[in-house]
Amino acid sequence: MKYRTFGKTGIKVSEISLGTWQLGSKWGDPVDHEKAHLTLETAIQNGINCFDTADVYQGGLSEKIIGEHIKDLAVKPFVITKVGRKLPEQAKELYTEQSIRAYINDSRKNMNVEALDMALLHCPPTDVYYTPEVFEYMDKFKKEGLIKHYGVSVERIEEGLKALDYDGVDAIEIIFNMFRLRPIETFFKKAKEKNVGIIVRVPLASGLLTGKYHERTTFGEHDHRTFNRNGEMFDKGETFSGVDYHQGLKAVEKLKKAFKTDNLVPYALKWILMFDAVSTIIPGASRPEQVTENIKASELSILTEEQMKSVQKIYDEYIKNPVHYLW
Template sequence: MQYRKLGKTGLNVSEISLGTWQVGGKWGSGFDDSLAEKIINEAIDSGINFIDTADVYEAGASEAAVGRVVKSRSEEIYVATKCGRQINPHVNEGYTTKVLRKYVEDSLKNSGLECLDLIQLHCPPTEVFYRPEIFELFDRLKDEGKIKNLGVSVEKVEEALKGMEYPNVTTVQIIFNMFRQRPSELFFEQAKKKDVGIIVRVPLASGLLTGKFSSNSTFEKEDHRFFNREGAAFDKGETFSGIPFELGLEAVEELKKLFPDHKNLAPVALRWILDFPEVSCIIPGASKSEHLHSNLEATELPSLTSEQNQAVKAIYEKYIKKEVHQLW
């Protein structure tokens, strides 16, 4: 495992880390504590030292599982969680310092941790990024010893750029992958300049970039890949990176031709992300042990060649760019 500095947090984190949205089973179909703990332990055994969760993942069950495992281990494991998505309706007016403070304190109780290494605003409405009092709250929580660092999880590049204007924002979590390339432009440059860590989520475009789906693939009704393709529950950019499924399959077929030696494209897609030095870590999810080990293969692959990178860019521009580039 290779480790990279997480911006001005100063933490050295595993370049492949672990996201826990579906760590205890399939999306939306219940949570298996023993499976979650097994995967998290295997991740730590493999050198992963940064785990990302959220208070809304399985109604707190994910946070609790992460806390149990971390407390049972001797290694230093960094825990990041998120707050804000419990606000319903999820609108700017619902964001108050009182509400957010309670969420942070609830996460501490739920995880059993004394202090959170990183708390992130969980994709708040754009207007929240223009409210200094929201960001000032986290300075007070840091002074109280409840958090060590503040980050933001965002949908849009514009939100990332605005969030980084606050000096106490140490990290930005953002969607970035072969099918969502815009962040590598201005955002990466500004994050490097401000020493802000970049945490990449949805690196496999909800599984599209594994190359394992076909037009016959089906998803359970509780799976966001079934119900959220048009943004029925949350931003549609979280599901298949906002790309129409059939179009994504066409682009994946081109990627398969480009990388014929890889039946599973996931490690290649993750390697492509790791080739950007501005990226601090990637947080792919894993609902099975084999997913975890597939993700870890990326650390052993050589960097893509310049010819391969140009070909990936050409596929993006031909199939994907017009669908997503200016939306997020």
């Protein structure tokens, strides 16, 4: 495993970390606690020292399992958690000091820690980024010792760029993958100038970039890849990165030919790591085997100029319009 400096925090984090949305479960299925702990242990044993979670993942169960797993470790992983999605609705007015404080305290309790390593506002409405008071609350929580660092998880480039205006923001979590190239244009440069860490989420486009799906693939009833393809429940950019599933499959076939493999996972993750603005990637894993597959990206040789150009070409031909202009 290789490590990168996490922006101005100065902390060294594994370039491949662990996203825990579906920890110990498939999308929408009950959590298998034993499998969840094995997944976390596999990650730690393979050099992963950063976990990403949220207070809404399995109703706080993801946080609790992580807390249980790391409580007796001499060297604990860095845990990023996200807050704010438990609000009854996503409205700027509800992002009050009282509500955010309550959610942070809930997460501290779930993980049995005095201070959260890092708290991210969990994809708040765009208006929140133009509300300095919210970021002043986060500064206050840091001074009080409730959190050590903070940042935001964003849906749109505009939100990420605005978040960079706030000096207290240590990290920004953003969707970036072979099907979502826009962050390269301006955002990465600005984040580097501010020395703000970049956490890459949805790196495999909800599994589309694994190369394992086809026209006959079906997903569970409670899987967002079934019910949210058009943004029925939340931003459609969260599902397959906003790419039309069938169009995405065409692009995937071209990527398989370009990389001469049917398993795109290590190449899709390595492609992200080719950008030095990236601090860490948080691919999810529902079982230990997926962790070991993900970390292979850290061991791969750097991609060739030809491979990098092929991704851009395929993106331009199959994905760019309309995806590039929406987020």
